[in-house]
Amino acid sequence: MPVGPAGSPGRPPDARGLTRRQFLRGAAGAAGAATLTVARAAPVAAHGQEVDPRTDLDLPEDQDAILVRMQHDLQRALKKPLDQRRWGMLIDLRQCIGCSACTVACVAENHLPPGVVYRPVSEQEVGTYPNVARQFLPRPCMQCDDPPCTDVCPVAATYKRPDGVVEVNYDKCIGCRYCIPACPYGARTFDWGENWTDGTPRFEPYESAPPPEYGQRWSKRPTGSSASPVGNVRKCQFCLHRLNAGMLPACTTTCVGAATYFGDLNDPETLIARLVGSEHVERLREDKGTEPKVYYLR
Amino acid sequence: MKRLYYAVMTILSVAGLAALGIRLAEGLKATALTSAVSWGLWVALYIYFIGLSAGSFLLSSMVYVFGMHRFERVGRVALLSAFFSLGGALVFIWIDLGHPWRFWHALVYPHFGSVMAIEIWLYLVYIALILVELWVLMREDLGRMAVEATGTRRVAARVLSLGYRAPADAAALGHDRRRERHWVRILGIVGVPIAIAVHGGTGGICGVVGARSYWFGGIFPIIFLVSAMASGAALVTFLHAFFGDRHEREYFGLLRR
DSSP states (O other): OOOOOTTTTOOOTTTTTTOOHHHHHHHHHHHHHHHHHOOOOBOSSTTOOOOOOOOSSOSSSSHHHHHHHHHHHHHHHHHOOOGGGOEEEEEEETOOOOOHHHHHHHHHTTTOOTTTTTOOOOEEEETTTEEEEEEEEEEOOOOSSOOOOHHTTTOEEEETTTTEEEETTTTTOOOOOOOHHHOOTTEEOOOOOOTTTTTTSSSHHHHHHHOOOSSOOOOOOOOOOOOOTTTTOOOOOHHHHHHHTTTTHHHHHHOOOEEEEEEEETTTTSSHHHHHTSEEEOOOOOOOOOSSSSSOOO | OOOOOOOOHHHHHHHHHHHHHHHHHHHHGGOOOOOOOOOOOOHHHHHHHHHHHHHHHHHHHHHHTTTGGGGHHHHHHHHHHHHHHHHHHHHHHHHHHSSSGGGTHHHHHTTTTTTHHHHHHHHHHHHHHHHHHHHHHHHHHHHHHHHHHOOOHHHHHHHHTTTTOOOOOHHHHHHHHHHHHHHHHHHHEEEEEEEEHHHHHHHHHTTTTTTTTTTTEEEEEEEEHHHHHHHHHHHHHHHHHHSSOOHHHHHHHHHHH
């Protein structure tokens, strides 16, 4: 950082003479103003064009109200027996801004090591300049009704639960990785045993906390070469450990654009059940016949 | 020459054992594989060696099932290479597992909807069949070696011969040999569909995956089997060139054709 004349540190040599301190104050102010805005802004797509805000869905204006509504839906679903729930997710692609907060929240929640990603957000530019737009696609596990991954597992370590989530039994999985190419969505990843702080002078304590997945405590890292979940296939499980504690999945709670909806598809009064019936709902790779339970709103 | 061969084999074996130790200690992160393409060299070598095994076995069946006795000398080498190729393939896929010591789950908790589980059980049957066929073919020589050889070969032969000794009487010996040929023929006949199922099934592991458009389809088991015949024949030719009788020119010509 260049040092300016004596007595005024941090003065960069630019025409406006904006000091670092002034810049940071301005930036903080702008950020603060942004956080006060809870209303759902109209998404902007291509240069200068605005996408019509959603008036067809009859959603509350307030993002918090949406979360509270989904929370109530969750409580109602948890009172039902396991096999009468059908967990599903809906992602509103108009609202998704590609921030990847969901990706990060998921990594933090499930203590994911390098190489394991449950919910990546892919980014694609469409059109030719100047008529271009960015499209974002978060992709959790689809929790298919007819999962190709469960068909190929030689030990039935992965299976569809009665409530719809496709689970991996970390104690049974032998790590053959057959299910990874079998998934048409690439939703499954393998835990090779890498750590974020490998090769650094200190193995950080935050890495050693065992993951809370499936409500059980797994091995602390650094583990032996094949102590579960190292040596296992891992995937999004709709944060089952959070659901059982009455909380929405991490990605749903943290979604900055209020684009992620979650709930019990079997209950017609839930927010997600209503949204799934709206126009412009689609699913990925319908031609594979997997019947995914994650829906996308265009 | 023999000393050089053993020296090279020893060096390679020690290096291999060291690498195995690293693999078991460090886990699969030593491979630098990623989830995008999670099957790497070891799976490719496993498939290759299964192919060699099935191909060699089918070649041996030319002798013992289809009675092409010109290839008699190749028959045993082919069966032995089938056995050792299979062993090598299973070692490769074992070290590729994320949990190598959980391999027995496939035997105790099999899910037969998966082609891989069916294949694992087929390997057991196939190994048993090869071992029995090899023993029947070699029992006379093993019995002789148990009596006449010395040192480690004698001990090994005594164990492997399972107590069989070739009878001194020519008629009894002839009878035993006829029985051997009969049994080998039956085992070979049973073994041909099993070898085809073993390696065709390995192709089926890829062929049933709808998500991968370059894999999906019924052609994959065929591809694997045709490749196995080619590589198996190549292996047997190579082995015979090194370990067989060099003066059998006529036989090389037949294999070349």
